[in-house]
Amino acid sequence: xxxxxxxxxxxxxxxxxxxxxxxxxxxxxxxxxxxxxxxxxxxxxxxxxxxxxxxxxxxxxxxxxxxxxxxxxxxxxxxxxxxxxxxxxxxxxxxxxxxxxxxxxxxxxxxxxxxxxxxxxxxxxxxxxxxxxxxxxxxxxxxxxxxxxxxxxxxxxxxxxxxxxxxxxxxxxxxxxxxxxxxxxxxxxxxxxxxxxxxxxxxxxxxxxxxxxxxxxxxxxxxxxxxxxxxxxxxxxxxxxxxxxxxxxxxxxxxxxxxxxxxxxxxxxxxxxxxxxxxxxxxxxxxxxxxxxxxxxxxxxxxxxxxxxxxxxxxxxxxxxxxxxxxxxxxxxxxxxxxxxxxxxxxxxxxxxxxxxxxxxxxxxxxxxxxxxxxxxxxxxxxxxxxxxxxxxxxxxxxxxxxxxxxxxxxxxxxxxxxxxxxxxxxxxxxxxxxxxxxxxxxxxxxxxxxxxxxxxxxxxxxxxxxxxxxxxxxxxxxxxxxxxxxxxxxxxxxxxxxxxxxxxxxxxxxxxxxxxxxxxxxxxxxxxxxxxxxxxxxxxxxxxxxxxxxxxxxxxxxxxxxxxxxxxxxxxxxxxxxxxxxxxxxxxxxxxxxxxxxxxxxxxxxxxxxxxxxxxxxxxxxxxxxxxxxxxxxxxxxxxxxxxxxxxxxxxxxxxxxxxxxxxxxxxxxxxxxxxxxxxxxxxxxxxxxxxxxxxxxxxxxxxxxxxxxxxxxxxxxxxxxxxxxxxxxxxxxxxxxxxxxxxxxxxxxxxxxxxxxxxxxxxxxxxxxxxxxxxxxxxxxxxxxxxxxxxxxxxxxxxxxxxxxxxxxxxxxxxxxxxx
Numbered sequence: 159x160x161x162x163x164x165x166x167x168x169x170x171x172x173x174x175x176x177x178x179x180x181x182x183x184x185x186x187x188x189x190x191x192x193x194x195x196x197x198x199x200x201x202x203x204x205x206x207x208x209x210x211x212x213x214x215x216x217x218x219x220x221x222x223x224x225x226x227x228x229x230x231x232x233x234x235x236x237x238x239x240x241x242x243x244x245x246x247x248x249x250x251x252x253x254x255x256x257x258x259x260x261x262x263x264x265x266x267x268x269x270x271x272x273x274x275x276x277x278x279x280x281x282x283x284x285x286x287x288x289x290x291x292x293x294x295x296x297x298x299x300x301x302x303x304x305x306x307x308x309x310x311x312x313x314x315x316x317x318x319x320x321x322x323x324x325x326x327x328x329x330x331x332x333x334x335x336x337x338x339x340x341x342x343x344x345x346x347x348x349x350x351x352x353x354x355x356x357x358x359x360x361x362x363x364x365x366x367x368x369x370x371x372x373x374x375x376x377x378x379x380x381x382x383x384x385x386x387x388x389x390x391x392x393x394x395x396x397x398x399x400x401x402x403x404x405x406x407x408x409x410x411x412x413x414x415x416x417x418x419x420x421x422x423x424x425x426x427x428x429x430x431x432x433x434x435x436x437x438x439x440x441x442x443x444x445x446x447x448x449x450x451x452x453x454x455x456x457x458x459x460x461x462x463x464x465x466x467x468x469x470x471x472x473x474x475x476x477x478x479x480x481x482x483x484x485x486x487x488x489x490x491x492x493x494x495x496x497x498x499x500x501x502x503x504x505x506x507x508x509x510x511x512x513x514x515x516x517x518x519x520x521x522x523x524x525x526x527x528x529x530x531x532x533x534x535x536x537x538x539x540x541x542x543x544x545x546x547x548x549x550x551x552x553x554x555x556x557x558x559x560x561x562x563x564x565x566x567x568x569x570x571x572x573x574x575x576x577x578x579x580x581x582x583x584x585x586x587x588x589x590x591x592x593x594x595x596x597x598x599x600x601x602x603x604x605x606x607x608x609x610x611x612x613x614x615x616x617x618x619x620x621x622x623x624x625x626x627x628x629x630x631x632x633x634x635x636x637x638x639x640x641x642x643x644x645x646x647x648x649x650x651x652x653x654x655x656x657x658x659x660x661x662x663x664x665x666x667x668x669x670x671x672x673x674x675x676x677x678x679x680x681x682x683x684x685x686x687x688x689x690x691x692x693x694x695x696x697x698x699x700x701x702x703x704x705x706x707x708x709x710x711x712x713x714x715x716x717x718x719x720x721x722x723x724x725x726x727x728x729x730x731x732x733x734x735x736x737x738x739x740x741x742x743x744x745x746x747x748x749x750x751x752x753x754x755x756x757x758x759x760x761x762x763x764x765x766x767x768x769x770x771x772x773x774x775x776x777x778x779x780x781x782x783x784x785x786x787x788x789x790x791x792x793x794x795x796x797x798x799x800x801x802x803x804x805x806x807x808x809x810x811x812x813x814x815x816x817x818x819x820x821x822x823x824x825x826x827x828x829x830x831x832x833x834x835x836x837x838x839x840x841x842x843x844x845x846x847x848x849x850x851x852x853x854x855x856x857x858x859x860x861x862x863x864x865x866x867x868x869x870x871x872x873x874x875x876x877x878x879x880x881x882x883x884x885x886x887x888x889x890x891x892x893x894x895x896x897x898x899x900x901x902x903x904x905x906x907x908x909x910x911x912x913x914x915x916x917x918x919x920x921x922x923x924x925x926x927x928x929x930x931x932x933x934x935x936x937x938x939x940x941x942x943x944x945x946x947x948x949x950x951x952x953x954x955x956x957x958x959x960x961x962x963x964x965x966x967x968x969x970x971x972x973x974x975x976x977x978x979x980x
Contacts (some may be wrong), residue, residue: 173920178959180890182666184653188625189632193646193694199637203239204630205621205671213240217533217587223612225588228539229597230617233340233674236591236930237492237535239617244490244533244589247929250489254531257480257582258282259518261473263437269518269604272430272476275568277483281424282431283476286438290474292855297446298453304556306405313401324351333533337376342863360836394651414439430718440468472519475508479503479523479582480530480960488532496541502550503562505577521579526551526560538592538600551588555610558584559701620663620670623656631656631669638677644684650697655679661896664861679703703954711750716753723876727814729755730881731831732844737835738759739925741812741818741827741883742870744862751862753869755846757813758827762835764955765807767795769832772811781820786822790829792853793918797945798952806952810833822850823860826888829918830925837947841925845913846870847886855918859890864897871910879904884911886921919945 167724191197198857203210209228216226228236256279258272274282300306353522391507418439425431440448448470493500503524507514525534541547546565554560559581566576590611597614600607621627632652639647658679662670670676682703687695722729729740741758744751771787773779779787787810794802810828812819824848834841848866849857860866874883892914906909915921917929922944931943939946 159246170913170924173886173913173915173924175887175895175905175914177902177906180355180895180897180905180912181899182657182896184628185652186628186632186649186656189629189649190651191632194632194636194639194652195646197633197636199640200630201637203631203852204237204634205618206234206239206625209615209617210239210243210374211295212613212615213243216589216615217243219613220843221610222558225611226590226613226615227597227600227611228589228591228617229594229595230591231619231672233672234617234619235671235673236617240535240589241490241492248490248532249486251532253482253485253487254585255480256280256478256482257523257527257530259477259521259579260434261518263441263473266473266517267577269477269521269577269579270434271582272434273583274428274431276485276839277481278425279429279476279478280481280483282477285421285424286476289438290419290471292454293442294449294471295768296413296417297301297410297442297449301406301408301446301450302724306409309405310402313398313405314630316398350647355580356574365852387966404562406446407443410443414442432717441473449833464923475519477519477521479521481528489529490533490535490670491525491529492535494537494540495544496525496536496547496551497544498546498550498565499524499545501541502554502560503527505562505564505579516577518577518579518786521562521577524560524562526554526586527582528585529586530560530582533587533589535589535591538590539595541590542596552606552610553967554584554588555588556606557581559586564761607672618669618671620665623660623667623669627669628656631659635676635680638673638680642677642681642684644680645678645687645692645695646685647695647700648697650685651700654697654700657681657896658700662865664864665699665894666896667893682706689826694869708750711747712752713867714745714747715752719872722873728757729873730757731877733843733878734840735843736838736840737831738843739827739831739834739841740843740870741824742846742848742866743778743821743824744869746862751865753862753866755870755873756815756824758810758824758831760808760828760835762806762808762832762951764805764958767791767799767804768807769794770807770809773819778815778817782821782823783820783824786825786850787828789825789851789853790832791823792827793834793855794952796853797855798949799956802953802956803957803959804952806836821860823848823862825849826851826857826918826921829855830922832920833918833927834896835947836951837944838951839926839928839944839947842882844874844880844882844923845886846885847921847925849886849891849915849921853920855917857888857890857917857921859888859894863887863891863894867895867912868898868901871904874910875904880911881909882911883909884913886913886915886924889914889916 208280213226213228216224227545228240252275255273256276258274258279259269260272262268262270272279272282367635379424379819391452411939418435422432422435425435452468452470495882501524503526504522505516506520506522507516508520525536530606536551541551561581562577562579564576588611594616635647635652635655640646655676656669659676660666660739662672662675679700683695683699686702686706692699718727724727730738731740737760739758743754745754745757767786769791771779771784774784774787790810791804794806797897798804812824830847831840833839846866848863849860851857867887871882874880893927895912901910905912913924915924922930926944929940929943931939931945933945939949
């Protein structure tokens with residue numbers, strides 16, 4: 159093999175990342191403040207101009223279907239921004255109607271809805287309570303009046319006089335014909351009279367036959383007349399009852415209509431209320447006896463004016479569904495638990511003698527009712543995870559009305575009769591908040607989504623870190639500090655916060671816009687500053703807040719590193735081994751990420767050109783990881799087997815891997831391992847490598863570069879830094895470096911190294927200390943180079959394959975000839 163020359167050593171130095179590129183420090187010397195108390199807080203929404211324009215457009219447009227979906231991860235300040243914009247817009251919008259349900263006196267299972275001006279729903283409810291309370295006193299009093307008793311006496315006397323007069327006429331006729339008419343408990347009896355008493359049967363039998371016949375005839379005539387009179391009595395009673403009922407109706411009308419007219423004077427411009435009061439009036443007049451029945455049971459005057467009617471009078475009350483008495487402008491509702499019932503409303507039931515009953519007074523509003531005429535903000539993840547809530551919301555938005563149905567009715571699971579409240583017209587702007595993944599899934603799979611949510615506001619995760627933006631970002635930090643009443647930050651603390659923000663953005667030239675994380679960092683730094691009894695937050699306080707976060711979440715990381723140090727999890731950081739390299743991966747747990755080195759090994763042998771990924775074969779490798787491995791086969795074929803078969807088979811594996819793997823950031827390490835296995839050239843175990851590779855051998859950027867470098871550094875530090883250890887990263891990842899101070903100091907002292915490469919050849923040169931070599935005009939590589947060794951081994955495998963093919967062909971011919979001879 160050809161060892162490195164001096165020129166090659168200088169080339170390796172070119173791969174070394176400069177000290178200034180390891181950590182892009184923030185310099186605020188151009189600003190004249192000492193602490194953030196001197197700065198004017200930033201009121202605008204920094205870095206979110208695109209989202210703000212979309213929000214203002216979506217809120218301003220009033221056409222159907224222009225509801226909003228606000229995209230972005232949590233912590234970007236979406237809720238705060240939405241609240242501010244909607245509140246500002248709502249203040250300039252008219253207050254919507256109050257909504258009430260009232261009894262339908264014609265079809266009780268179909269309650270009617272009333273739309274009333276602001277505050278009048280509660281007023282009507284109280285007026286109806288007073289109206290019924292007044293009638294509970296006035297109606298019984300009217301039926302106790304002297305006029306009513308006199309009228310009743312007249313009707314009764316008229317009936318009695320009519321009955322007595324008719325009976326007297328029959329009695330006179332009987333008396334005239336010497337017939338006695340007697341009233342008994344069982345009715346009237348007739349018989350011939352002798353003197354002052356009825357003739358006995360013996361006496362009657364002694365009369366002559368002609369006289370007996372005449373008496374019998376007269377008795378029958380009187381009896382027929384009496385029967386006629388008795389048949390008239392029920393009719394006269396009915397007429398009397400009708401007169402009583404008419405009298406009661408007249409008395410009720412006089413009383414009820416007097417109070418009703420007083421009530422209607424308040425609602426002369428509301429036809430729906432006037433119609434409702436008329437229906438109540440008619441029903442009260444028809445059910446006067448109900449009021450008279452309760453007259454004796456009514457309590458003292460303490461019940462008058464109460465907020466609850468006796469149960470039998472519920473039909474006359476008003477169920478105020480939505481009351482805007484205290485509302486200023488349009489309502490803005492944030493529903494934290496958007497279940498189906500919490501959105502659409504519900505019909506409650508009460509237990510009564512072992513059965514469940516309901517009426518219009520048990521109808522309860524949902525968030526759509528509360529926000530009707532204004533704005534409703536929902537978390538899309540929560541509404542999608544609540545059964546039938548998403549479908550219920552879409553149905554309401556599509557029909558532009560709120561129809562309260564129980565889930566049992568909706569799913570046809572209940573056959574019992576329930577209420578069917580009149581639907582309420584819906585005029586609302588719905589704002590959904592959620593992740594980009596959910597937005598695009600709904601966009602793709604739900605055909606109604608695009609029709610109902612036509613406006614998307616995408617919140618940026620980060621922004622460019624230039625001088626203009628940094629000036630605004632400093633004011634943003636000042637605003638958070640002042641709003642949360644924290645200690646002011648000095649210049650060094652602000653610089654550290656901005657640097658940490660770049661670290662959170664995983665880009666040295668951008669800063670994170672996650673307001674939640676930024677606010678938490680300032681609060682925690684304030685805690686440490688107060689503990690040190692400082693008057694302002696210093697850089698050390700910010701760093702302590704960062705360190706404490708890492709410490710609190712770092713148990714799993716420490717256990718994994720301990721397993722490496724104790725030799726349980728095998729990672730070599732010195733020496734050279736063929737077909738073995740240190741790859742780097744990132745483990746992310748609830749926002750906390752750390753790097754973990756992994757041993758990657760490979761084998762190469764004569765075969766059919768297939769690279770076997772063991773992770774994929776056992777279904778531990780994800781699709782992207784498998785794609786990266788498949789690219790390796792293409793790279794080998796295009797570089798070393800353009801004019802000959804690729805007669806090798808190889809296997810790749812992450813050693814001691816017991817979970818799923820995803821991503822292609824280890825494909826560069828896998829290719830290096832594979833090339834080492836083919837060339838049989840050892841790789842330096844003091845180096846780790848990360849990066850993805852394409853078919854042309856170009857090293858591509860990966861994520862989590864800081865965590866990966868620090869993860870390998872921590873292992874090397876625990877074992878002792880030798881000055882040979884380091885990490886190879888993609889050239890395009892230099893701009894993402896924001897390494898911790900300990901790594902930067904080790905690199906500065908030459909105890910640790912960081913290399914950046916753009917081609918797989920450069921990575922192999924660093925890992926092996928052997929030049930890769932370029933193909934000459936004759937198609938051959940220089941002797942002793944890695945490419946020459948690989949090319950030679952591939953050609954050797956191809957020759958072996960041809961030789962085996964010839965031998966197999968000869969054996970087949972011999973077998974055929976032997977079979978013919980036999």
